[in-house]
Amino acid sequence: MKLILAALLALPGFAHAQDLIIPQFTEEVASGITSVYQGDWEFMVGGGVAAFDCSGDGKPDLFFSGGTALSTLYRNDSPTGGALKFTAVTSGAEMDRVTGAYPLDVDSDGITDLIILRSGENVVMKGEGQCKFHGANEDWRFKGGDAWSTAFAATWEKGQTWPTLAIGNYIDRTQDAFPWGSCTANWLHRPATGANGFAEPLPMKPSFCALSMLFTDWNRSGTPSLRVSNDREYYKGGSEQLWHVEPGAEPVLYGAKDGWKPLKIWGMGIASSDINGDGLPDYFLTSMADSKLQTLADGAAKPTFKDIAFSLNAIAQRPYTGGDIHPSTGWHAQFEDVNNDGRADLFVAKGNVSEMPDFAMKDPNNLMLQGADGRFVEVGDKAGVASMKTARGAAVIDLNGDGQLDLVVVNRHDRAQIWRNSSTKFGHWLQVALHQSGSNRDAIGAWIEVKHGDATETREITSGGGHAGGQLGWWHFGLGADDTAQIRVIWPDGTKGDWAHVKADAFYNISPGVGPTGP
Amino acid sequence: MTHFARFACALAALVLISPAFADTRHDEAAKVLDTRYKLVLELVRHTPTYTPPVASRALAYLGVASYEAVASGSEHMQTLAGQLNAFTTPPQREAGAYDDAVILEATLAAMTHDFFGNTGPTGQHAMESMDAKLGVDAANGLPDDVVARSVDYGEALAAHIFDWSKGDGGAVIDNMGFPRSYSVGKDPGRWLPTSKIVQQQAPLLPDWGKNRPFAMPTGATCALPPPPDYSEDKASDFYKAADEVYQTSFKLTDDQKSVARFWSDDAMLTFTPPGHWISILNEIANVKAMPLDQHVDALARLGTAMADAFIGCWRDKYEFDVIRPISYIKKVIDPKWEPLLNTPPFPEYPSGHSDQSAAAATVLTQLFGDDFAFDDQTPTPDGTPQRSFKSFWAAADEAAMSRLYGGIHFRPAIENGQAQGRCIAAFTTALITLK
Numbered sequence: 001m002k003l004i005l006a007a008l009l010a011l012p013g014f015a016h017a018q019d020l021i022i023p024q025f026t027e028e029v030a031s032g033i034t035s036v037y038q039g040d041w042e043f044m045v046g047g048g049v050a051a052f053d054c055s056g057d058g059k060p061d062l063f064f065s066g067g068t069a070l071s072t073l074y075r076n077d078s079p080t081g082g083a084l085k086f087t088a089v090t091s092g093a094e095m096d097r098v099t100g101a102y103p104l105d106v107d108s109d110g111i112t113d114l115i116i117l118r119s120g121e122n123v124v125m126k127g128e129g130q131c132k133f134h135g136a137n138e139d140w141r142f143k144g145g146d147a148w149s150t151a152f153a154a155t156w157e158k159g160q161t162w163p164t165l166a167i168g169n170y171i172d173r174t175q176d177a178f179p180w181g182s183c184t185a186n187w188l189h190r191p192a193t194g195a196n197g198f199a200e201p202l203p204m205k206p207s208f209c210a211l212s213m214l215f216t217d218w219n220r221s222g223t224p225s226l227r228v229s230n231d232r233e234y235y236k237g238g239s240e241q242l243w244h245v246e247p248g249a250e251p252v253l254y255g256a257k258d259g260w261k262p263l264k265i266w267g268m269g270i271a272s273s274d275i276n277g278d279g280l281p282d283y284f285l286t287s288m289a290d291s292k293l294q295t296l297a298d299g300a301a302k303p304t305f306k307d308i309a310f311s312l313n314a315i316a317q318r319p320y321t322g323g324d325i326h327p328s329t330g331w332h333a334q335f336e337d338v339n340n341d342g343r344a345d346l347f348v349a350k351g352n353v354s355e356m357p358d359f360a361m362k363d364p365n366n367l368m369l370q371g372a373d374g375r376f377v378e379v380g381d382k383a384g385v386a387s388m389k390t391a392r393g394a395a396v397i398d399l400n401g402d403g404q405l406d407l408v409v410v411n412r413h414d415r416a417q418i419w420r421n422s423s424t425k426f427g428h429w430l431q432v433a434l435h436q437s438g439s440n441r442d443a444i445g446a447w448i449e450v451k452h453g454d455a456t457e458t459r460e461i462t463s464g465g466g467h468a469g470g471q472l473g474w475w476h477f478g479l480g481a482d483d484t485a486q487i488r489v490i491w492p493d494g495t496k497g498d499w500a501h502v503k504a505d506a507f508y509n510i511s512p513g514v515g516p517t518g519p
Numbered sequence: 520m521t522h523f524a525r526f527a528c529a530l531a532a533l534v535l536i537s538p539a540f541a542d543t544r545h546d547e548a549a550k551v552l553d554t555r556y557k558l559v560l561e562l563v564r565h566t567p568t569y570t571p572p573v574a575s576r577a578l579a580y581l582g583v584a585s586y587e588a589v590a591s592g593s594e595h596m597q598t599l600a601g602q603l604n605a606f607t608t609p610p611q612r613e614a615g616a617y618d619d620a621v622i623l624e625a626t627l628a629a630m631t632h633d634f635f636g637n638t639g640p641t642g643q644h645a646m647e648s649m650d651a652k653l654g655v656d657a658a659n660g661l662p663d664d665v666v667a668r669s670v671d672y673g674e675a676l677a678a679h680i681f682d683w684s685k686g687d688g689g690a691v692i693d694n695m696g697f698p699r700s701y702s703v704g705k706d707p708g709r710w711l712p713t714s715k716i717v718q719q720q721a722p723l724l725p726d727w728g729k730n731r732p733f734a735m736p737t738g739a740t741c742a743l744p745p746p747p748d749y750s751e752d753k754a755s756d757f758y759k760a761a762d763e764v765y766q767t768s769f770k771l772t773d774d775q776k777s778v779a780r781f782w783s784d785d786a787m788l789t790f791t792p793p794g795h796w797i798s799i800l801n802e803i804a805n806v807k808a809m810p811l812d813q814h815v816d817a818l819a820r821l822g823t824a825m826a827d828a829f830i831g832c833w834r835d836k837y838e839f840d841v842i843r844p845i846s847y848i849k850k851v852i853d854p855k856w857e858p859l860l861n862t863p864p865f866p867e868y869p870s871g872h873s874d875q876s877a878a879a880a881t882v883l884t885q886l887f888g889d890d891f892a893f894d895d896q897t898p899t900p901d902g903t904p905q906r907s908f909k910s911f912w913a914a915a916d917e918a919a920m921s922r923l924y925g926g927i928h929f930r931p932a933i934e935n936g937q938a939q940g941r942c943i944a945a946f947t948t949a950l951i952t953l954k
Binding site: 040041044171176177178179180181232233234236237264289290307309310315317318325326327353354355356357358359 | 557558561564565567568637638639640641644645648649652692694695699715716717718787788900901902903
């Protein structure tokens with residue numbers, strides 16, 4: 001008789017922990033961040049954090065959604081390579097009922113703006129510099145509506161100087177006795193014709209209670225599609241979605257005839273990265289119990305994805321420490337190279353929805369390192385990030401400019417946590433920021449390619465995904481033992497930059513035809 | 520004469536004796552019953568432990584509770600106490616006026632919280648919202664003392680039935696029904712895990728067949744003969760049964776695919792198979808403006824029959840521990856084969872849907888007659904078109920065959936499952952509800 005336990009221990013990946021550099025994270029309890037994501041039913045989802053530099057010092061500042069509490073912007077005062085220090089500042093973006101936020105230079109003035117998702121009217125905040133913002137809904141004719149907004153993604157469609165914003169909406173809040181089947185329409189805010197700002201939002205039907213969205217060029221066609229991860233708890237007849245969004249045309253869903261296979265999960269977060277080196281993005285979808293890691297089954301010809309989470313040991317299905325064996329609940333997910341070994345690792349924020357006894361109450365966040373064979377190994381406890389608090393949004397980002405990625409996690413009904421990557425043994429790295437003149441200053445939709453040793457890393461520059469929060473600024477690459485690398489940018493218009501040789505362990509700015517240059 | 524025809528005769532006799540029996544509050548009570556069951560079916564769909572056997576159990580207790588709530592004030596209805604296993608005499612109404620709508624609301628509100636206490640935040644929110652709305656609506660215009668007396672009685676009845684339920688062996692569902700440790704059979708032909716979800720590497724509820732049934736004596740009362748002996752020989756019955764599933768999968772008509780999807784009734788994505796049949800009954804009750812006493816009689820019989828069918832079926836599933844078509848066909852016939860439907864995470868023989876649908880058809884045919892035509896809209900909110908049936912057996916036969924079309928059952932599991940369902944339901948149809 002074969003024991004199930006033996007089968008589980010035989011899962012791929014278990015034999016490789018000793019081969020990996022396990023990063024060390026130190027929780028900075030005196031960082032100055034005191035934000036708590038609060039609220040009952042309407043705030044059981046959401047809780048995102050936006051990471052971007054609004055102070056102009058090159059280090060990312062943090063904007064936290066607060067639910068029924070006010071949202072808060074914290075200025076990053078961390079010394080380079082030192083302890084993480086933040087100071088709450090009055091930004092003008094303080095408001096209640098905030099579920100999430102994403103940074104984006106909407107009006108392409110070179111100052112990052114902020115899209116704030118709410119249970120109520122969504123708000124676009126225009127950045128003024130020095131971490132000051134003012135509401136711009138009226139100026140930009142942005143109709144914030146009145147819904148339970150929970151997802152966001154942005155792209156610049158071809159020929160447009162203003163972005164297209166997709167906003168995902170959740171349950172109809174008025175249907176409290178029968179909320180199931182009451183998913184409200186997502187919105188596509190496209191640029192106004194012949195003027196600055198936005199046109200009337202286009203309802204995207206059908207909509208199935210989106211909790212994450214991402215404009216992503218899944219087949220490298222040059223035109224990003226919109227992936228939408230939906231919560232099956234509330235939709236009827238729904239599934240995960242992929243919209244073909246052709247400029248000037250109504251979005252069209254990919255369907256069975258295109259090769260798209262229905263998938264019904266408690267979709268909560270999207271992370272993307274080219275983890276198998278084929279130049280095409282792969283997608284991790286968080287859910288309850290059965291997260292998915294999808295790769296194209298038959299190449300870029302059609303959007304047929306297969307799940308490789310089990311074979312790569314990236315299931316993150318239940319707690320790996322703490323003794324609770326119930327299934328996990330995953331939220332924000334993000335691929336980043338946390339040990340600078342040249343391979344994308346995977347962080348997943350975990351936390352019970354709300355006292356659901358059949359799911360883990362002690363649900364540690366995951367940190368899965370990718371090994372040389374592509375398989376993932378859980379090291380959250382060994383790395384020091386296995387918090388049992390009820391996590392929602394998160395950001396894996398270099399907060400103190402030392403080249404090692406730090407971590408911030410938003411918790412429901414509890415203080416946000418922030419960890420400094422305090423590893424002493426790690427590989428080389430570089431970080432890249434993209435700059436364009438004209439519109440789309442941060443080159444959303446570009447691809448950065450980095451060659452080092454025998455490896456080529458490919459990264460799509462996106463705005464959206466995760467769970468209710470995103471980041472903008474430096475894009476990080478681990479280089480392992482390689483102290484030099486080559487960089488090339490494929491710009492959103494398809495123009496391919498030249499390969500440039502760079503030294504490791506530095507920050508580089510790149511513009512079309514210019515760079516890389518130091519910060 | 521159908522059971523309901525006898526019901527109508529009894530009622531007519533009583534009305535002649537007591538014209539005041541005509542309950543002006545009937546519509547309010549019917550509204551409570553309909554609305555509460557709509558919520559319950561959503562909770563079945565959205566509560567993580569509510570796999571089909573667990574759903575059948577809750578629906579059985581809710582049916583009995585609904586029945587006793589109404590029967591306790593009726594001169595022509597007889598309690599099920601003493602007829603259902605270990606069900607003792609429920610609390611009696613005392614002197615004073617009562618209201619059926621308020622009693623039903625109080626009973627079902629308490630039962631809903633009792634059985635779905637582990638549902639998620641939205642289910643909790645919905646239950647609280649419905650408690651507030653339905654409770655107020657049901658009590659509207661009634662004297663305070665009648666409301667208070669009726670609420671007290673409904674809650675006492677619910678407590679009695681919930682206490683009864685605690686001893687049946689199915690009250691505690693750990694790890695969503697998947698055992699924390701389990702040894703998968705190593706002999707050829709034994710069940711093997713069919714999904715890549717870690718939790719489902721062990722099969723669902725292996726001890727469910729040991730539960731106390733409602734109307735049949737024990738889980739083994741209608742035990743089945745074994746399925747064909749396992750064999751990989753092309754001349755064997757087992758291989759032929761597998762090959763039928765395999766060959767059928769390539770010849771499915773659009774209608775057969777629709778049939779498979781219509782009856783898929785997956786846990787966590789639908790009302791589950793027992794919920795599907797409860798939905799059928801409630802649709803009929805709405806369309807036919809079914810009298811309250813008949814409706815609760817039907818809910819009790821249908822619920823208990825399907826729950827007993829799951830107990831008998833699950834006993835035999837683990838008695839024979841048969842491999843699923845996907846595992847056999849991939850090993851023996853075609854490693855690349857994929858069935859139309861998701862394969863459920865438990866042994867193959869007998870087919871649970873075939874079994875409990877046969878039980879349902881047996882009960883509903885007794886109540887409504889052999890040729891009762893109806894439309895079934897249960898899955899339409901999920902985009903699946905409604906289907907129409909000439910009889911309950913036409914629906915049950917289709918539900919049974921849907922498992923072969925879907926590639927998740929061999930024919931012997933379907934046919935013998937139906938036989939078991941008929942056998943088990945006979946104990947429910949024998950229950951006496953009319954005095």
